[in-house]
Amino acid sequence: MRSDRELSRVELDAFGAELDALRSRTLADLGEVDARYIRRVRGAVRLCCWSGRALLILGWFPPTWLLGTLLLGLGKILENMELGHNVIHGQYDWMNDPEFAGRRYEWDIAGPADFWRHTHNHVHHTWTNVLGMDDDVGYGLVRLFPEQRWKPFYRWQPLWVTLQALLFQYSIAIQHLRLDQVYKGKMSKDELRPLLRQFNAKVLRQWCKDYLFFPLLALLLGANALAVLAGNVLANLLRNLWTFAVIFCGHFTEQAAVFSKASVIGESRGHWYLRQLRGSSNLSGGKLFHILTGNLSHQIEHHLFPDLPARRYAALAVEVREIAARYGQVYNCGSFSAQLTTVLQRIWKYRVPEADVVAA
Amino acid sequence: MTLIPMSWSRVLSPLLQPLRWLVRRRWLREAEVDAVLAWLQPGWRLNRVFARVEGREWVAEDMLALRLRCNGNARGWRAGQHVQLYLQLDGVRHSRSYSLTHVGRAGRIELAIRRQPGGRLSNRLLDHLPVGALLELGQAQGELCWPQESTGVVLLAAGSGITPLLGLLREALARGFTAPISLLHYIREQGQRPFVEELQQLMQRHPNLSVRWALTGQVQSDAELQGRFSAEHLQGLALDSVLACGPAGFVETVAQHWRGPLQVEAFTAPERSVEPGSAVRLGFARTRRQVTGDSARSLLEQAEAAGLRPAHGCRQGICASCTCTLLSGTVRDLRNGALFAEPGQLIRLCISAPASDVDIDL
Numbered sequence: 130m131r132s133d134r135e136l137s138r139v140e141l142d143a144f145g146a147e148l149d150a151l152r153s154r155t156l157a158d159l160g161e162v163d164a165r166y167i168r169r170v171r172g173a174v175r176l177c178c179w180s181g182r183a184l185l186i187l188g189w190f191p192p193t194w195l196l197g198t199l200l201l202g203l204g205k206i207l208e209n210m211e212l213g214h215n216v217i218h219g220q221y222d223w224m225n226d227p228e229f230a231g232r233r234y235e236w237d238i239a240g241p242a243d244f245w246r247h248t249h250n251h252v253h254h255t256w257t258n259v260l261g262m263d264d265d266v267g268y269g270l271v272r273l274f275p276e277q278r279w280k281p282f283y284r285w286q287p288l289w290v291t292l293q294a295l296l297f298q299y300s301i302a303i304q305h306l307r308l309d310q311v312y313k314g315k316m317s318k319d320e321l322r323p324l325l326r327q328f329n330a331k332v333l334r335q336w337c338k339d340y341l342f343f344p345l346l347a348l349l350l351g352a353n354a355l356a357v358l359a360g361n362v363l364a365n366l367l368r369n370l371w372t373f374a375v376i377f378c379g380h381f382t383e384q385a386a387v388f389s390k391a392s393v394i395g396e397s398r399g400h401w402y403l404r405q406l407r408g409s410s411n412l413s414g415g416k417l418f419h420i421l422t423g424n425l426s427h428q429i430e431h432h433l434f435p436d437l438p439a440r441r442y443a444a445l446a447v448e449v450r451e452i453a454a455r456y457g458q459v460y461n462c463g464s465f466s467a468q469l470t471t472v473l474q475r476i477w478k479y480r481v482p483e484a485d486v487v488a489a
Numbered sequence: 490m491t492l493i494p495m496s497w498s499r500v501l502s503p504l505l506q507p508l509r510w511l512v513r514r515r516w517l518r519e520a521e522v523d524a525v526l527a528w529l530q531p532g533w534r535l536n537r538v539f540a541r542v543e544g545r546e547w548v549a550e551d552m553l554a555l556r557l558r559c560n561g562n563a564r565g566w567r568a569g570q571h572v573q574l575y576l577q578l579d580g581v582r583h584s585r586s587y588s589l590t591h592v593g594r595a596g597r598i599e600l601a602i603r604r605q606p607g608g609r610l611s612n613r614l615l616d617h618l619p620v621g622a623l624l625e626l627g628q629a630q631g632e633l634c635w636p637q638e639s640t641g642v643v644l645l646a647a648g649s650g651i652t653p654l655l656g657l658l659r660e661a662l663a664r665g666f667t668a669p670i671s672l673l674h675y676i677r678e679q680g681q682r683p684f685v686e687e688l689q690q691l692m693q694r695h696p697n698l699s700v701r702w703a704l705t706g707q708v709q710s711d712a713e714l715q716g717r718f719s720a721e722h723l724q725g726l727a728l729d730s731v732l733a734c735g736p737a738g739f740v741e742t743v744a745q746h747w748r749g750p751l752q753v754e755a756f757t758a759p760e761r762s763v764e765p766g767s768a769v770r771l772g773f774a775r776t777r778r779q780v781t782g783d784s785a786r787s788l789l790e791q792a793e794a795a796g797l798r799p800a801h802g803c804r805q806g807i808c809a810s811c812t813c814t815l816l817s818g819t820v821r822d823l824r825n826g827a828l829f830a831e832p833g834q835l836i837r838l839c840i841s842a843p844a845s846d847v848d849i850d851l
Contacts, residue, residue, distance in 0.1 A: 149824065223580075225581055225835065231809050235515065246810060247802070251808035251810050254807050
């Protein structure tokens with residue numbers, strides 16, 4: 130468990146000021162290199178997706194079909210993580226380029242970017258790991274912390290989590306519809322209708338593209354439509370599993386902390402920073418690994434500085450780790466497999482109420 | 490790589506209408522289509538205007554005329570209008586507004602750019618923009634038009650305010666406008682008379698045109714007028730309608746002295762920052778509202794106080810929900826005091842306070 134030192138008000142302000150200064154230093158240094166980087170990432174996304182789709186047209190021939198599927202999956206992973214997620218955060222708004230404007234970017238995933246800007250950028254990043262405020266804690270499907278009230282429904286959560294991982298893009302898309310609120314009668318059908326229309330339109334566009342247009346194109350070219358369809362399904366599935374694993378490692382590892390609603394009343398900037406540090410967890414790995422996670426492997430830095438270009442997180446991590454050590458805070462970092470194991474352990478452990486955990 | 494010439498792309502451009510429809514309906518992402526078009530022809534885009542530099546000509550010590558050829562997306566442009574010119578510097582896309590001094594056939598246009606002392610963009614364009622370079626432009630805007638029925642046109646220009654008026658003048662003379670035209674151009678020094686040779690030739694060819702320069706800086710013997718604009722400068726001119734273009738102060742003075750038909754265009758000088766806490770003018774472009782605000786509170790608070798309901802989220806600069814375009818003026822980042830004054834810059838309302846009079850796209 131965590132062994133953080135409690136910080137006084139004065140210490141908290143100093144802690145916040147150090148992180149603010151770090152942010153300003155990085156912001157002042159942004160320029161050509163960062164702009165070129167994100168354009169290159171987009172170039173890589175296009176290369177992967179287009180070459181993947183071209184290979185899939187060749188049909189079931191195993192080497193091309195597998196490679197095509199993997200390339201398409203890789204393209205989608207890169208687009209969602211390093212390009213889409215980071216651009217939608219407004220990390221590249223300073224470039225003034227309409228193609229990288231966070232407010233306008235629409236990504237290659239079932240959920241509309243507008244939904245994500247609300248549920249993720251606003252709700253999750255402001256109220257990270259605050260129970261009852263951050264819906265990302267278990268997405269209403271999973272009980273990950275003993276502080277969450279147990280319901281009989283959670284007994285089967287390993288099954289729910291498996292389904293969620295496979296259908297992850299839909300899981301984060303419907304989050305914004307607040308179906309639980311509609312079910313409880315707290316939100317009217319009239320409020321739901323426009324959201325549902327937006328949701329349906331985006332899902333329809335995605336399905337038409339992946340499961341209708343490209344298979345039909347293959348058919349027109351005299352190729353095997355079924356092979357293209359299967360390749361697209363598998364590519365989306367691979368992306369779902371990868372993003373699920375990375376995102377669950379962000380805030381639900383063994384050492385991740387959760388917070389009560391009462392603890393964030395009148396929260397200062399320093400306290401907000403501290404909460405982000407305690408509620409997030411990093412993954413160690415190589416450069417390619419970091420890029421494939423959209424640099425969410427530097428989840429702590431991402432939560433401290435959600436609007437700084439993610440390619441800066443690796444350098445920021447060195448200083449953040451040092452600051453955290455000076456203020457006696459645990460810097461939660463581990464290998465992907467180790468962190469994921471603790472997440473899976475949580476899913477298994479908290480499927481039953483406390484009494485049973487103690488008894489076992 | 491250039492697989493097809495610019496002229497082909499201009500011809501083929503109207504055929505892309507179905508793609509434009511798909512992009513509008515969000516079935517296609519415009520950036521992807523543009524990437525393919527740009528691969529075929531670097532200046533080709535679905536909707537955005539790109540232009541190739543075809544010629545550079547110094548028309549005064551401090552003014553360069555750029556001859557450009559636009560792709561097929563520059564439609565309905567008229568001389569005398571102005572366009573945004575975009576240029577990327579250190580990863581940031583900057584923009585400035587320049588007037589069209591000429592609009593020809595097949596997408597050929599001319600812009601005149603004046604050197605701003607210390608101006609990053611104008612200096613870069615003037616000194617480092619080679620023939621053959623590709624530039625992005627915005628769509629042309631501006632309402633100035635030639636008073637075709639007028640019996641005496643007076644054109645009043647200050648500094649680079651000559652550029653839209655020259656565009657209109659060239660076109661009117663080419664069309665055979667015969668009523669008297671007087672052009673008064675206010676400039677600081679003798680060497681800053683743009684297009685002086687062309688204007689003198691036009692005077693010889695068209696007896697109804699008279700051009701005079703007024704030097705506001707140094708005293709010169711052959712300058713016919715001295716000092717800034719005053720009502721006496723209009724005496725003796727065939728005067729029916731006036732077109733004036735220059736800095737806001739110049740245009741205001743003209744409007745005070747001339748009550749007849751008048752068209753003006755003013756360019757705003759770079760806004761100077763004010764002390765925190767002083768009153769500023771806030772302009773909300775979409776709702777067409779102007780309110781008086783202060784330079785201490787965030788734009789989000791002040792917009793809400795003015796009765797607007799801007800989209801917002803965390804109210805502390807985390808979520809970027811309240812991102813909005815800064816149209817003009819300077820804003821200060823409340824977190825670190827950094828100033829932003831780039832027109833078209835995306836700013837976050839919740840952490841930006843006005844540091845001058847500002848206009849935002851809200």
